Amino acid sequence: MKIQKDDLVKWEVDEPDLIADPLLIRKRITDVEKALLISLPNEYKDYIHLVADQACSPLSNLDNFIARYNEKTRMIVMATLSSTNRIVTSTKLLQESIYDHRSLLPDGLIVIGSDYDDDGDAYIIYDVRADSPTYRNVFHWRYYVDNLVVGDGLGLLALSLREFLHKPALEDKL
Template sequence: MGIVEKDFVGWRMNSSNFDSNLNKVKSAIILIENKLMVKLPIEFNDYLTLTNDEAIAPIRKKEYCLAKYAQGVRSVRTSVLFPSEQVIEYTKLSQESIYDERYLLPTGLIVIGSNYDGDSDSCIIYDVRPNSPTYLHVFNWRYYVDNVVVSEGLGLLAHSLKAFLSTPTAIDAL
């Protein structure tokens, strides 16, 4: 089952009636796919359609989730899920490392939002590589310190974007 309106119950957005400009959304999907050389999964297309390709943020006081790393879990505060323009911009920036001996974000992992992990900002990464064992998974990436390795530098947030939309909660509920 794809992403539906009720999946956004814990999120704030500019429009609450889920009216979409389908031409705008189709153009955004094509632009992301062409600029990032990926094929977006249906659930991400559903997300863009239902948000009308606009940024969304968790409801205040219910912004926290857990990122699972090999060495344990880390609480993160979700800031925002991006519209298409920022998905492209942040993904492109993350593919261009300015640090020596650092892994770049590979094609097929896209930046869809921003978290704060207690130390610094981190990226919300979405795996859109159809042949990947982590296809559709959503991760936390502490780009300032971690290499792009699942469970080492990529902390699992959810097994799908749909599942991730239901994860933010109050800090004391973690």
């Protein structure tokens, strides 16, 4: 489903009046797809165009989300959704590790943002594998402790990016 400006009412960018050249945005999208050897879903491309490829954060106090795991839920505090440059850098960084026994991000799962939990930084993961049963789902991943199993180490945030964009809430409303 197409993401539209109304889907971003709970989000803000640093320069809301920035008008980016659509050709430049398309080039940045192509650069991400080439660098990560993926094809971005149309909903994500729509989002990148709408925010002019800027980092995007929930409005003040609307930065709380629920991540659903197999047997529990976890409240997370959202920091930011990334620009395309940061998506490539973060995804590539989490696809390699110098540490033993660390889960590595497989091809087709990309890092689209970051958040905080009780122990430190964590990531917002987006499944862009067209043949996956979780295609276009958005997840929470604490890379330093959680494995990459849906429901176990990947907490479901939303079934699509559009749904995720509507989820920010006040802490007492969760």
